[in-house]
Amino acid sequence: xxxxxxxxxxxxxxxxxxxxxxxxxxxxxxxxxxxxxxxxxxxxxxxxxxxxxxxxxxxxxxxxxxxxxxxxxxxxxxxxxxxxxxxxxxxxxxxxx
Numbered sequence: 001x002x003x004x005x006x007x008x009x010x011x012x013x014x015x016x017x018x019x020x021x022x023x024x025x026x027x028x029x030x031x032x033x034x035x036x037x038x039x040x041x042x043x044x045x046x047x048x049x050x051x052x053x054x055x056x057x058x059x060x061x062x063x064x065x066x067x068x069x070x071x072x073x074x075x076x077x078x079x080x081x082x083x084x085x086x087x088x089x090x091x092x093x094x095x096x097x
Contacts, residue, residue, distance in 0.1 A: 003042070010039060013038065018079060021079065024072065026072065029068070043056065052085070063075075
């Protein structure tokens with residue numbers, strides 16, 4: 001899969017997790033696993049902010065370690081962390097283009 005379609009799919013999965021949390025539902029293990037798998041694939045593409053990949057991937061892996069009994073505020077905090085890492089990566093990439 002090319003980088004941009006992969007990013008769009010990753011964004012769709014992320015929005016699904018946000019939707020679940022806003023509706024008081026813990027994201028399913030399969031949704032989190034798919035998001036994690038696609039994030040790991042995305043960071044394998046060189047030249048799109050490589051220096052930011054470790055921090056982004058760390059945030060994604062922290063999310064993947066949450067369980068269904070983890071409170072929703074902790075889930076939200078992890079999604080916020082991923083959002084911050086993503087924004088930092090995008091800003092950094094735009095400066096270097």
